Amino acid sequence: xxxxxxxxxxxxxxxxxxxxxxxxxxxxxxxxxxxxxxxxxxxxxxxxxxxxxxxxxxxxxxxxxxxxxxxxxxxxxxxxxxxxxxxxxxxxxxxxxxxxxxxxxxxxxxxxxxxxxxxxxxxxxxxxxxxxxxxxxxxxxxxxxxxxxxxxxxxxxxxxxxxxxxxxxxxxxxxxxxxxxxxxxxxxxxxxxxxxxxxxxxxxxxxxxxxxxxxxxxxxxxxxxxxxxxxxxxxxxxxxxxxxxxxxxxxxxxxxxxxxxxxxxxxxxxxxxxxxxxxxxxxxxxxxxxxxxxxxxxxxxxxxxxxxxxxxxxxxxxxxxxxxxxxxxxxxxxxxxxxxxxxxxxxxxxxxxxxxxxxxxxxxxxx
Amino acid sequence: xxxxxxxxxxxxxxxxxxxxxxxxxxxxxxxxxxxxxxxxxxxxxxxxxxxxxxxxxxxxxxxxxxxxxxxxxxxxxxxxxxxxxx
Numbered sequence: 073x074x075x076x077x078x079x080x081x082x083x084x085x086x087x088x089x090x091x092x093x094x095x096x097x098x099x100x101x102x103x104x105x106x107x108x109x110x111x112x113x114x115x116x117x118x119x120x121x122x123x124x125x126x127x128x129x130x131x132x133x134x135x136x137x138x139x140x141x142x143x144x145x146x147x148x149x150x151x152x153x154x155x156x157x158x159x160x161x162x163x164x165x166x167x168x169x170x171x172x173x174x175x176x177x178x179x180x181x182x183x184x185x186x187x188x189x190x191x192x193x194x195x196x197x198x199x200x201x202x203x204x205x206x207x208x209x210x211x212x213x214x215x216x217x218x219x220x221x222x223x224x225x226x227x228x229x230x231x232x233x234x235x236x237x238x239x240x241x242x243x244x245x246x247x248x249x250x251x252x253x254x255x256x257x258x259x260x261x262x263x264x265x266x267x268x269x270x271x272x273x274x275x276x277x278x279x280x281x282x283x284x285x286x287x288x289x290x291x292x293x294x295x296x297x298x299x300x301x302x303x304x305x306x307x308x309x310x311x312x313x314x315x316x317x318x319x320x321x322x323x324x325x326x327x328x329x330x331x332x333x334x335x336x337x338x339x340x341x342x343x344x345x346x347x348x349x350x351x352x353x354x355x356x357x358x359x360x361x362x363x364x365x366x367x368x369x370x371x372x373x374x375x376x377x378x379x380x381x382x383x384x385x386x387x388x389x390x391x392x393x394x395x396x397x398x399x400x401x402x403x404x405x406x407x408x409x410x411x412x413x414x415x416x417x418x419x420x421x422x423x424x425x426x427x428x429x430x431x432x433x434x435x436x437x438x439x
Numbered sequence: 440x441x442x443x444x445x446x447x448x449x450x451x452x453x454x455x456x457x458x459x460x461x462x463x464x465x466x467x468x469x470x471x472x473x474x475x476x477x478x479x480x481x482x483x484x485x486x487x488x489x490x491x492x493x494x495x496x497x498x499x500x501x502x503x504x505x506x507x508x509x510x511x512x513x514x515x516x517x518x519x520x521x522x523x524x525x
Binding site: 085086089090092093094096098099100101102103104 | 478479480481482504505506507508509510
C-alpha cells in the first residue's frame, strides 16, 4: 500500500484498536499474531502512533514504510548515482553520435593523404552532426586521379571509405621501332643473352653508359653485306660501381632545449594550432586514452623552447655511425634487383671539412 | 412517526437514545460494517464484541478479523454466524 506504514506492536489487539480509535487514527489490515498486533496506518499518522506507543512503553517495529517522504529520504543519497548514470548515458549518446574517425580502405596506388584531404574539405572531425552530403563526398573522391569508384558509409562514430582504384596502364612495347639495347651504367659485362638482334659485347667487356649491347641490325649475308633491321631484345648483367661523395662539416648546429615548456591537451586527436611565444621550439606529441571502457583519445602537445648551439664534431668517434648512415642511405638508392658484391669507403680530412666517399660494387641488370 | 431504523431498533430491543447513529450492514454473512460503534471489547477469530452505547454487540462466526477501523466505523470480515445485542 502506498503512503502507508505497517506496525508490529507487542500489545493486545483490542487495546491497540481502542487506543488508535480513541485518537481518531484509522487503521487497516489488523492481524493478531500471538501477543503481537500487526496493523497499517496512513503515513501522516506514523509519528502520532510512535509517540503513543512510546508514551505507553510498548515494544514496536515498523515493518514497512512506503511513504513518499521516506522514499525521497532513501533516494536522496542515490541522486549522485543517478546523476552519474545520466551523465554516462548522455555521454554515450553523444559519443555514439559523434563522427570521430575515418577508415580508408582499398587504396594501393593512390595516397591515403590525398583521399583524407578531400574528406577534410567536407567534414571537420570530430563532428556531432555531419553537414556534408555523402553523395557529394563520394563524387569528389571519385574525382581523384586513379580512383574509379568509391563508397562512403557511416557505422557508429566511424566513417568507412572504400575506394576502388583504376587498373594500371598496361606497358605495351612498341616492337615496330628498331632500337638498340644500350647499357644503363658504366660496367663490366658478366652475362649477356640476346633474344633478337646482334650481340655486340661479350663477358668481361667494359661498356660505357649508352653503349650498344644488342644491335637492332641482323647480318643476313656477310659476303654480300646484307643486313636487316629487327627489334633488338635481350638481357645483360654487368658489374657496376656506385659511388657517393659527401662533404661533412666539422662543426654542426643543433637545437637544445632551454627548459621552458608549455603543455596543451586536445581531445579526439584534434590538431593543435597553438603558437607558443618562443622564438624557436619543438613539439612533442603523446596520444593517450581517457578511459579503458570507452576509449576517448586525447593528445598532449608539449612545446619546448629551443636554441641553436654550434658544436664541434669528433669525427673519429662518430665515423662508424656516419658511414653506416650514409652507406644505408646509398643502399636504398641501389637498383632493387641488384646483388651487392662489396662496399667500402674512403675519408679525407680537409681543413674544416671531411670528404667521405662511399663505394658499392654490385652486379645488376644493365639493359 | 417512526422510521425504518427506529422500527428495527425497537424490534432488536435497543433504546433509541443509546444507539444514535448506529448502523450495521451485513454483506452475505461474510462481512459486516458497523457504523457508530463506541469501541471494541473483545477480539478473537470466533467472537468479536463491540460496545454500542450501554449495550454490547456480539458477532460470532469463524475466521473473523477486523479489516479496517476508523473513528466510528468497523469493518469485520469472515464467516458470520450470528449478531446479537446483549
